[in-house]
Each structure stands twice: as structure tokens, then as C-alpha cells.
Amino acid sequence: MIINKPYLLFLGDAPDQLAAKTADGIAYWRRNDCLGQLRLKNCNADLGLPELNIAEAIKLGARTLIIGVANRGGCISDSWLPHLKEALNSGMDIASGLHKRLSDIEELASLAKSRGRSLFDVRHPTEDFPVGNGRRRAGKRLLTVGTDCSVGKMYAALAIEQEMKRRGLAADFRATGQTGILIAGSGVSIDAVVSDFISGAVEAISPNQAPNHWDIIEGQGSLYHPSYAGVSLGLLHGAQADALVMCHEPTRKHMRGVPEYPLPSIEECIAANETAAKLTNTAARCIGISINTFALQETEALKLLQETENRIGLPCVDAVRTGVTRIVDNLVS
């Protein structure tokens, strides 16, 4: 699955900026892939991109309309349909990370078919993956892992890819969640893969590479999350990571969605991930920590990063606030 770029980002009638966070992520990490934004009346999100209608976007070379807004329930609004049909009629593909499939909407499915266009429902894998084989692959791999879900694993991975590319190193972000897939234009929504094939799917998206090439793989969940640890472990084994980066959110009161479960310490979470990772790569080690300090004031944030670094002895950054140069320094040293 390869989603063609450049994109037109569809924000629909997003009630606020948060509802357009998928589009926000794409515009933040792949500004050059985004020709503009298409907003309906009542849209309260704004990415600061040029306002384009579909005809204008086509004229500029747009290949794919990205649904960059999430509705309650992950549905596709009726009010979006005329625009989606116009996009298909004009020669664009459509990609969506919503739960509800574009391909389940009969009028979109039949129109796409008759026009020879593709509908990408990136939350729902369509490929068949083999069972993981555990065989070592050439090239190097970094995986972001976490003390919990939604602690910044995708952002950390994208920041590391960006910094490595800035230094002229060979690195590619490998997406395992829907926003990441739309950013990268490919990948697999790993938590939607049938469980027999978790590690096989990760092996497939981070295949053999040149010896100095780094795949920077987006992690999911946490080994300490009672709902999702199986996904995290299969991802860890399939990645055969040489390097792990531990991600953490310091204001979290309990594991996301399960109030009975406290967060692990960063130290024990690193130890558990290193131990499990060594099954498929005995050289696996954690090479840095990324803490999402968004909820903290600057002074407090920097103090926390420094204290954590002193305590654990690994570079400790905030991928957004401080950047990841020190993690990449440690990676290539």
C-alpha cells in the first residue's frame, strides 16, 4: 500500500483544532507533501495551509484527498460525501484513518471503481501478512516504546527520522498507526492485524536494508498496559530493534483507560523492554528517553529532563520542546 502524494487535507466541519489532529500531524511532519486544506462551513480548525477547493488542488497536482478530521464514532458525515465524490471524479484517491471504512460506503466504492481510483482505509489492513519468522534482517532498526499508550511514540520516531536525515544519514520512518501511515504514505495499523501475524507484519514493513540504513519504527501501546501489551510485545519482537527509545508522559495518573493500573517507572519499563527485545536481537538496548513535557512549564520541564537523565544515565529529551539531537548523537556514537 502506497498512498500517492501530494495531499489535499480535508478538515470537514471540524468543531475545533483537536478534531483535526490527524491533519495537524501530517501538516507538521510533511508540510511539503501538503498542497493545501479544504474546510467546510463551520470548520473551526485551521492548519495555516492555502485554502484550496478540489479543482484548484488538482491543478496544483494533488493526488490524494486525506480525511484529516475525526468525528465522534469515527464516522463519515453525509455532508462530506459531495466533496469526496468530487475528489474521485476529478482523479484523486481518498485516504482515511477513520474506523468506518470508505469502502463500505457503496456510492464511494462504486464511483472509485468506475473511475479507477483507490480508497485507502488505513486503519484496516488489506494485505495478508506472513507469520513472523524471527530471522535477522540486514540494516538497523530503532523502535520507540512507552510506559503507556499515547505518550509521544510517533512524534519521537518522526523527530529522530528528521534529525537523522538532516545529518545525511539513511533513515526511514515506519508507521504502525493510522496517523503515521498517512504521514509516511505507507505502513500498517498494527493493532488491527490478526494477532497471529503481529510480528510478521512488522517484519514486512521493516525489511532487509543496506547495512547502515536505519528504520525508525513507530511503537504502540506498552508492555505494562493490560489491554494492549500483546500488541506491544509482537511489535517489539518483529522489529528486532537494535535501539529502543523510551517515551513517557509525566503527568499521567494511571495507565490510559484503566484507572486501576499505575504507570511503571521508566527504569523498570526500560528493563522489561530490553529483556523482551533480546529474544529476537541480543544487541537490543535503550539509547535514550523522550518525555512529553507539554503539560509542564519550561523550567519545570527542563528540570525533569535533567533529573531523569542524571538518574538513569541516558540522554533524556522532549522530542518537541528540545528536539532529539542528543538521542541521535548517542545512536551514532
Place this chain on the structure above:
Amino acid sequence: MIINKPYLLFLGDAPDQLAAKTADGIAYWRRNDCLGQLRLKNCNADLGLPELNIAEAIKLGARTLIIGVANRGGCISDSWLPHLKEALNSGMDIASGLHKRLSDIEELASLAKSRGRSLFDVRHPTEDFPVGNGRRRAGKRLLTVGTDCSVGKMYAALAIEQEMKRRGLAADFRATGQTGILIAGSGVSIDAVVSDFISGAVEAISPNQAPNHWDIIEGQGSLYHPSYAGVSLGLLHGAQADALVMCHEPTRKHMRGVPEYPLPSIEECIAANETAAKLTNTAARCIGISINTFALQETEALKLLQETENRIGLPCVDAVRTGVTRIVDNLVS
């Protein structure tokens, strides 16, 4: 999903006894649920059950025809179809653990629909499961775990259920694989569940129970298998096991299907499972070991069991050769 009993076991044209191992397992563990066997010409498997045609089975009260034979590729032979259609026409449901779905065969699907019969493709879950919530449930749970795949986890679980029932204890086998589901008449093929829902599916099949009731849950895979460890971990967390029983096959040269991967020692595998299990049940502990000594001579087998027991300090049995009374003794002591 509840598969109605009693069963007629369909052995088709099984070339040998091994090809009918699904039926073999059902007849071994649930003899009283099996009215008889239906064998085609050239069938070389024999369960020692009464030979019945469909009309005779119906007369005796048969509710479901079980496809108890595996073809190469998990397909459904054309030569089986007349018999499957006769079963539906006569008022029986059909259940299959094959990869190929009964419901994908148009003439069976439409006939079943018009006759109001059910087709159970137990390898393919049809229910939607919630994400695991990790909340403690009433009742007690035992999970069989393993050093590798295919080391006797289902047999050990069924033997423990049988021994507990013999003692008048409240116990129910909970199936997580296709043969287990056909034996129990319900369950979920856990490796076919979408990975986000592994632990949720296990929570669903082993729900709240009376305080003294034991669910005896069939394990899958191994935390040390690079292809399937994610499934095993999700299963372990969803089970919230109070008691673990470690299963092992002593002649295995490497992890099944992956020659590069050596087996873990029983000791380290117990430690890893106990550590991981404690996330959702801090009281989790391994209470016994079941070694599949089928490939060994009697003297050698008993020596191995005794040596392992002396070394590790837990009851060590072969669920088939010696029975599991000593594990159940330890469980209820």
C-alpha cells in the same frame, strides 16, 4: 457461540489417523458427546465409535456434524459436499475448524440459511470483542502456558478440568483454539482475533464466576516464540490467572518452525510467565509442570519427570502418561 451437542464426527476420506486428530481429540475428551462417526470410502482413520449415516445420527438426536478431519491446505473437499448438504437438510448444524470457511461455500451458506441451520467456522471469530479492561473478575483461573507451541497445553487443561470435576470441584475448560472449541462447544480462536482485542477476548470467555469456581484456560504459543509471543502475552494478561501450569516437550530441538531459536529452560520460562502475569493478577504463580513424554520410553519418562520435579520443586507430571492428580492436589491444597 454455542455449538449444540451431541455430535456426529465426520472423518471424510482421512488418509490416516493423524489427519483425523481433531475428531480424535473430541472423541478422547468428550466421548459422551459423540454419537458416532461417519467415514467415506478410503477413510483410514477410525475412532472406534459407532458407524452412523446422517439419517441414523438424526434418529439418535445428533445436533451438529463436526468436520473432524484436516486436509492439506485446510480445504473442504468436493466429495464431502453431498454429506454436508444432507446434514443441513436433515436439521443438523455443521462445525469446522478448517482454515477454509464453510460459510464461503455458496451452496452451503444458502442451504443453511434457507433451512435455518448454523455453520460454525470456529477458526474465524465472528463476535466483536471489547478491548480488555484489566478489571479483576470473581472466581479463579488457571492458564496452561508453554515453553513452545504444540507442547500439550490443551491436553493439560482438559486433564485438569476432568480431574477437578471428578473431585466434585467447579471447573470449566475454556477453549482458545479450534480443536478446543469443538471439544468445549464454545470458545474463541484467540490467534485469529484482531490484536487490539486479544486480552479483551480472553476476558470475555472467562467472565465473572462464583468465588470457588475455576476456569481452566487453554494457553497458546509461548512468550519465547518470536512469531507468537504477542498472542501469548495478551492471553496471559486477559486470563488474570491465579495459577499457571507450564507445559513442555523434552525432545524439541528448537522453537517450532524457527530453527534459529533455542527453547528456554523451564525455569526461565516459568519466571517470565509469572512476572508478566503479575501485571493483571499479583497472586499469579506456577503450580505445576506438565511434560509431554510421548516420545520417551516409560523408564526414561518417569526419570525425567522426577528429576525435573526435584530440580524445580513443583509437581511435574505428564497429563497423559501419569495424569494430573498431583497438580490438582497442589492447586487445592
